[in-house]
Amino acid sequence: MRVIKRIKWAGWVALILFSAVTLGAIYHLVSPEIEASSGTNQITEKEEKRQDFSEDASLNVRTETKETNTYTMSISMPTLKSKSLDTPIKEWIEQQKSVFIEEVERNNAVLSADNLAYLTIDLKVETAGELYSLLFTSYQYVGKGQPTQVFKTFTVNMRTGESVQLHDIIHLNDQTSGTIRTLIKDQLMGREEWKDYVREDVLNEKLSDLDDLKWSVNKQALDIFFDQYEVAAGSVGGIEMKIPLEALRSYLNPTLLNNAQLEHMTSIEKSQLDPNGKYIALTFDDGPSPKVTPRILQTLKQHGAKATFFMLGKQVETYPQIAAQVANDGHEIANHSYGHPKLTKMTSQEMIKEMSEANTKIEMATGIEPVLFRPPYGAYNSDVVHYAKMNDYSMILWSVDSLDWKSRNSAAINDIVTNNVTNGSIVLMHDIHASTAEALPELLVKLKAEGYQFVTVSELLMLQNENGAGPHFGHVS
Structure with a gap:
């Protein structure tokens, strides 16, 4: 006698749903292994901030990342309105990817989670007048041998969209x-x-x-x-x-x-400073600050004083309008890193990224590419000096520390500076402390009464016949 009973319509529906859920769960449990064994690639893309370079042209950069069980890719890809440049850039990137994939397939036997191949293509943009240079750096490792580094450069006139040759x-x-x-x-x-x-x-x-x-x-x-x-x-x-x-x-x-470039190179030369005068370079670190920097700018303007502002990239990124105001008021703009780390604790690549990111943020906000930088905490070593030399930076320290970061007292700030300053001094202050803004009016009055004039660091270095990477400290009393 058969014991199998006929299943009603509602029962069939329930059975089908149960089977679908069960099969789906099994698939999700085993699919990662199936993907890994078959080499399925996971591709993610993210759009980075658009950078507008002129009314007629813009550069849109996106980073494409790709991960598999044998290799990773990270490629910065720009899109230009200039087709004369956009097409060859895409062709070069595709060629880099194609060669890399061929090598990965050839070396597949030695690749694993512990020995992943990689292709990283970074992009750096530099400007001079109407010219924009795109520097691609391709880092490639294919599972054996040494990683390799390859460059590719493209330069375009962003007004006309035409490619530019040397x-x-x-x-x-x-x-x-x-x-x-x-x-x-x-x-x-x-x-x-x-x-x-x-x-x-x-x-x-x-x-x-x-x-x-x-x-x-x-x-x-x-x-x-x-x-x-x-x-x-x-x-x-x-x-x-x-x-x-x-x-x-x-x-x-x-x-x-x-x-624009020739004017930039000769602007300091045209300065009409008396070589027999008394000069001080006031410098302000860690800004811009929405509460303090505008007060300092107002005081400097009232006294006809110029200063040098060593800006943090992350502050400029947050307050670009204030950074732009510093530049518009005619003060010197300088780099103080992106996030204020000790550069001596970083690898060369980490340091390059830290400083380049700050430079990019500062230039986007102010239109000025800094040529001076001050290492956070004044900490430097041979690697930092080498970085300055390779990037045509002048590394600026100081000869008078106002200790405004420590005292947070306007009277103490004035006493320290006036008692230690001399002709040719570089004075360290910070435009993030309210006490510094409070101290500045009286400080400028006292120093002007002693015959001092206030110049940028670059002007001071020119008067002192100092150039090169440095470090440059200024004079002590």
């Missing part, structure tokens, strides 16, 4: 070309970490046509890049060097640079 900004006659070749060779052969590894015959060949160089331009320098292994042993890594625009001044195309 001969467009520099008159490349025989004399100019010879000067640039000499400057490049002197740097490569003069640096301790490079000179014994450079293959001079290969370098000479690379320099035969300067238009083939990888380069970018900013307000201070023409930057030259060589890939890892391109002109030196692989242990050197990628090579980045800077040629100050001052060294190329007579060869530059002022029309293309819209004269």
Whole structure:
């Protein structure tokens, strides 16, 4: 006798729903393993903040990240209105990705969760007048051997949308070309970490046509890049060097640079300061602050005083209008890092990221790319000095510490500064403490009565015939 009973319609519905839920649960439990074994890729994308460079052109940057069980990718991808640049950039990125994937497939047997391949393409944007240079740095590791570093540069006139070559900004006659070749060779052969590894015959060949160089331009320098292994042993890594625009001044195309660069280079030279005068550089760290910085700006304006503001990138990001007001009032803008870490505790890459991020935020808010920086806490070592040299920064410390951060007392601030200042001093203060804003009016009156004038750090360094990376401290009493 059969005991199987006929199931009614409602029962079938319940059975089907139960089976679907059960199968779904089983699928979700095993699907990660199925994905891992089949190499399914997880792709995520995020849009970064849009940067508008002019009324006619903009740069939209997004970062594409991709993770699998054998490799990771992180690629910064710009989209330009300039099709003459947008297309070759996309083609180069796709070529980098294609070569990387081929190598990953070839080395699949040695790749694992403990030995992941990676491709990282970073983007840095530099400006000079109407020119915008895009520097891509590709870091690649394919599971064996050493990671490699490759550069690619593109420069565009953002007003016209046209791609720009080196001969467009520099008159490349025989004399100019010879000067640039000499400057490049002197740097490569003069640096301790490079000179014994450079293959001079290969370098000479690379320099035969300067238009083939990888380069970018900013307000201070023409930057030259060589890939890892391109002109030196692989242990050197990628090579980045800077040629100050001052060294190329007579060869530059002022029309293309819209004269902005030449004016920047000569602005300090035109200063009519009496070399026999008494000068002090007032400096303010850690701002801008919405409550304190405007008060300090008002006091400085009332006394006709100029100062140098060492800004934090995160503060500028939060209060860009105040940062812009500091610049509009004619004060000097300088870099104090993004988040105020001790640079001596960071790796070189961490330090570069920290300072570059601050520079980007400051330039976006003020339109000024800083050439001075002050390491947080005044802490520096050989790595920090090397960073300053490589990036054409002047590292600024101080000779008089107002201790406003400690006393938070206006009378104490005035006593310390007036008792320790001398001609040529660099005075450390902070535009984040209300007591500093309270102390400043009386301090300026006292110092002016003693014959002091208030200048920017750059003006003071020029008067003292000091240049280069430093560190620069100013004079003590």
